[in-house]
Amino acid sequence: MRTLTxxxxxxxxxxxxxxxxxxxxxxxxxxxxxxxxxxxGPADWHWAVTGALVHQSFCPGE
Structure with a gap:
């Protein structure tokens, strides 16, 4: 019998x-x-979201 792990x-x-x-x-x-x-500032939320998305797209993983 073989067990797959x-x-x-x-x-x-x-x-x-x-x-x-x-x-x-x-x-x-x-x-x-x-x-x-x-x-x-009024547009800083856009900067933060854009930075997070760029980081996610350039990093390997999930």
Whole structure:
């Protein structure tokens, strides 16, 4: 009888999260340790989302 075992590899997930802090500054952070902070302004949320999506598209993984 033969048993098949699957080997789990530790892969880092690249699913960045975008958030706004208490001072109104938008930032994104990823589980791999990458991230960026922005200034407070009307279009900064767009910058944070765009940065997170660019990071996710350039990093291999899930």
């Amino acid at each position: 699957t080997r789990r590899t530790a892969r880092r997930s690249h699913h960045p999260q975008v958030a706004c802090d208490a001072l109104g500054r938008w930032h994104w952070s990823c589980g791999c340790g990458a991230g960026a902070r922005g200034a407070s």
